[in-house]
Amino acid sequence: MSAAVRIGLVSISDRASRGVYQDQGLPALEEWLRAALSTPFEVVTRLIPDEQPEVEATLKELADTCCLVLTTGGTGPAPRDITPEATLAVADKVLPGFGEQMRAVSLKYVPTAILSRQVAVVRGKSLIVNLPGQPKAIKETLDGVFAAVPYCIDLIGGPCLETREEVVKAFRPKSAQKPS
């Protein structure tokens, strides 16, 4: 008996969390994952305002039971954008390559990609990755970095995630591959 794979999805937005508009981040994240992952998984979702203590508490809670936590929103330069600060505050290790590569990917579409402060970190056995707020940008950046996610989760002691190669091909070094 193996426990189900759990993935945490957190949409961070003052207005969406108050119902001023419909959140589009959580559906976009789940849709991408349903298409990309062949491993069965369940999602745990949260829709919260841009309050750093609340974001930190949510990330801590989800990282305890989820091998992967994806956030959407709150990564810009505006005063209320505190997602990166909250993520760094709960980090055991910071992985600067994710933010660099997500910005490089987004920069092919919009020059304002350099304003995104998104980070990725390890907390315990969970990988936490900040994603943009717009569904289109969520897909572009996940397409650009997800190939590295399953091996990262292997390395931090999480479950083995398998992907659908027509969407994204998970990369594992030959030395790390299991015998067939």
Add this chain to the structure above:
Amino acid sequence: MSAAVRIGLVSISDRASRGVYQDQGLPALEEWLRAALSTPFEVVTRLIPDEQPEVEATLKELADTCCLVLTTGGTGPAPRDITPEATLAVADKVLPGFGEQMRAVSLKYVPTAILSRQVAVVRGKSLIVNLPGQPKAIKETLDGVFAAVPYCIDLIGGPCLETREEVVKAFRPKSAQKPS
């Protein structure tokens, strides 16, 4: 009546500030801005040595009244290069995408671009960006990142800057554009 747009320019150099040679950074910064911005603006200039407390105090003073502060010089690995340290010390938020993109742009010209430690940060309603010391490199990096600067200043509550499209085309997402 709207207050004039003010932009702070800070040249950080022991030798130029002592008059050992003529500062070339401030004229290069102002020349680029005069060509690029169609919005009227005034510049506030400072020429100071590579002393961290003095750089921090200058950045704080200028950020209080300028929507944009550009520095030149002091970003290398030498012991007297302390511009990034001073900039980070006065930051509310760090924007890593600027440094990444400025180094990527400079790397097309010189392999030593990776030695530059330049950063960009938000302090209050001001964006502070470190630029290289050489006029040629100032132009190359401003050409490479300035398209994102006006929208960043919008997001932190500053004035609306408009550019001359033949020099640089300011990018604002459609959702953020004002009706014509």
Add this chain to the structure above:
Amino acid sequence: MSAAVRIGLVSISDRASRGVYQDQGLPALEEWLRAALSTPFEVVTRLIPDEQPEVEATLKELADTCCLVLTTGGTGPAPRDITPEATLAVADKVLPGFGEQMRAVSLKYVPTAILSRQVAVVRGKSLIVNLPGQPKAIKETLDGVFAAVPYCIDLIGGPCLETREEVVKAFRPKSAQKPS
């Protein structure tokens, strides 16, 4: 009489340091340097486990007498990977461009390059650079960044390193070149 140029090489690996397998990092680092540098030099080598206090102490000791210290191993996201933390803990200045460029170079070969957390820092008159663990990746990343290393060492007060141009061409700005 000039003192010999000394370069420190540190392989950081629990298993190799216990003799579980043969270390391949130190030979790969030395082989690359012997091919690339025309300046005579001697190497000082250390093979140590992934223990942060031991890595910090080793880096401090070597930085006192070596103008360049290269590490291999321990830069991934796993709990025992602490090389970047140890390197940052002994840093006077951080040079983010090295990590960015090394990841960009490795990304041409493997999408998991973004998982590497490698950094480069200045400590006193020594440049410390984290490299990957695999010999192939060591060569790829040194090929990608070493052109900037000799000028960096000039700037921090170290000896003048000359390279063999057919392997890597050291770049020094014209303003910094000595008269012939």
